Amino acid sequence: MGYLHDIGKYFLMIRETFVKPTKRSVLWDLIFKEIDDLIIGSLGIVAFISFFVGGVVAIQTALNLNNPLIPKSLIAFAARQSVILEFAPTFISIIMAGKVGSFITSSIGTMRVTEQIDALEVMGINSLNYLVFPKIIAMMIYPFVIAIAMFLGVIGAFMAGVYGDFVSAPEFLEGLQDDFQPFHITYAFIKTYLFAFLLATIPSFHGFYMRGGALEVGKASTTSFVWTSVAIIITNYVITQLLLS
Amino acid sequence: MIEVKDLHKGFGDVHVLKGISTSFEKGKTNLIIGQSGSGKTVFLKTMLGLFKPDSGQILYDDEPYSDLEFEEQRGLREKMGMVFQGSALFDSMTVEENIMFPLKMFTKMRRKERQERANVVIDRVNLQNANNKLPSEISGGMQKRVAIARAIVNNPKYLFCDEPNSGLDPNTATIIDNLIREITIEYDITTIINTHDMNSVMEIGDKIIYLQDGHLAWEGDKTQIFKTDNEDVTKFVYSSNLFKMVREAQLRKYS
Numbered sequence: 082m083g084y085l086h087d088i089g090k091y092f093l094m095i096r097e098t099f100v101k102p103t104k105r106s107v108l109w110d111l112i113f114k115e116i117d118d119l120i121i122g123s124l125g126i127v128a129f130i131s132f133f134v135g136g137v138v139a140i141q142t143a144l145n146l147n148n149p150l151i152p153k154s155l156i157a158f159a160a161r162q163s164v165i166l167e168f169a170p171t172f173i174s175i176i177m178a179g180k181v182g183s184f185i186t187s188s189i190g191t192m193r194v195t196e197q198i199d200a201l202e203v204m205g206i207n208s209l210n211y212l213v214f215p216k217i218i219a220m221m222i223y224p225f226v227i228a229i230a231m232f233l234g235v236i237g238a239f240m241a242g243v244y245g246d247f248v249s250a251p252e253f254l255e256g257l258q259d260d261f262q263p264f265h266i267t268y269a270f271i272k273t274y275l276f277a278f279l280l281a282t283i284p285s286f287h288g289f290y291m292r293g294g295a296l297e298v299g300k301a302s303t304t305s306f307v308w309t310s311v312a313i314i315i316t317n318y319v320i321t322q323l324l325l326s
Numbered sequence: 327m328i329e330v331k332d333l334h335k336g337f338g339d340v341h342v343l344k345g346i347s348t349s350f351e352k353g354k355t356n357l358i359i360g361q362s363g364s365g366k367t368v369f370l371k372t373m374l375g376l377f378k379p380d381s382g383q384i385l386y387d388d389e390p391y392s393d394l395e396f397e398e399q400r401g402l403r404e405k406m407g408m409v410f411q412g413s414a415l416f417d418s419m420t421v422e423e424n425i426m427f428p429l430k431m432f433t434k435m436r437r438k439e440r441q442e443r444a445n446v447v448i449d450r451v452n453l454q455n456a457n458n459k460l461p462s463e464i465s466g467g468m469q470k471r472v473a474i475a476r477a478i479v480n481n482p483k484y485l486f487c488d489e490p491n492s493g494l495d496p497n498t499a500t501i502i503d504n505l506i507r508e509i510t511i512e513y514d515i516t517t518i519i520n521t522h523d524m525n526s527v528m529e530i531g532d533k534i535i536y537l538q539d540g541h542l543a544w545e546g547d548k549t550q551i552f553k554t555d556n557e558d559v560t561k562f563v564y565s566s567n568l569f570k571m572v573r574e575a576q577l578r579k580y581s
Contacts, residue, residue, distance in 0.1 A: 101397065103431075104430075104431055107430060107431060114418075191417070192417075195412050195414055195417075196410045196411070196412055196414040197414050197415075197416055197417070199371075199376055199408075199410065199414065200408065200410060200414040200416075202375075202376055203374050203375075203376065203403060203406060203408045203486075204403060204404070204406075204427075204428055204431065204432075205399065205400035205401075205402075205403030205404055205432075206431060
């Protein structure tokens, strides 16, 4: 029953986020600040993880190709499919639930604890619009991060495959283009947009409605990570069923 | 002037405010006192509109406030200033940006004009060389001054302070009290202070209301509080030997 109540409260929060807008000039400043905090600040870790995950996928595929009848180009094919369909959009989003989600929950939660949200309300500002809406808008650039993750994942696979002597460069490039379906990119970006929305709103929900002190801020961050991850996994399943099966 | 009529507020089964009726006059420092859990903060937050009352009315210069919807409340909220117990300064903004914030949100002033206005109130609260510092880089007393400056920068008609001198040393607490009182008179605003500090009661209490278990148990001013025979009030206010001695001295003076 408690979960249903929270789900209802979450949707009411979403509705409240889009009404009574903050002054436009202030909003632009907030959006740029959120882009810096949430997107630009995550590029380093995303690039690092994507590159090495791409490399690991290539190595593991290569090590499992024992049959000489299977072409080596399959290494690139497997790496491309894994990175584009799952590793970049889903795996990176789970990482982002930890990095960006915890940041959002703890920053909003701290504002709640220190009465900064009350201060906004007293001034007649719609605190949800002020705090959450810029995050949603900023996260609409998130697919750009995932595009970088896809690119670097494939580069990582190329480096590991070619320089690890598992596959030649022409074979890798051949496998990379083999049976390529552009719709897979569309599918990846559709789910990335949904994940972006979840990444902005679920941690905000946990931060905004938390009660207590510093300890509860920590607990809320952990809970927010768990629920954002759960929501991402379920959404991933539903979208995959709807679009690919 | 703020009038409160038969205000009730509860959370679930807990009935916190049980029919409070009182009024707070313009140009005066009105103090709300009472033990922890007596309903002071809920009362203050209900007057501010952070909690919706279950029943009763709050009138700001005869304008009913609690019945209004958010958008309608907005206009009135712009006329309110609030100093929170923990100052509630925005961590990511400098002192100057914190003070300019209400101007940025509610006026069409250009940045230079906002800065000029901010500097006027910065001078008024005696804050020096702190404009570009973050709240975490200044002392508790300075944070309170910044909170007061932010609360008055937009020329409010009503100023609310929730325990403005909690956590401050006695000297700084007195300075903050006097500052709030001076500002109240100078700007001719209705000030309501929620406090536990008996020095404030004796120094700046133009009107004092004592809440007990969600009821208004006593009201009067700083002179009357010395003479009252209300046992609950005397037990609360004169709980320390020092204040008992002060009371006896005052009673001797009045007699």
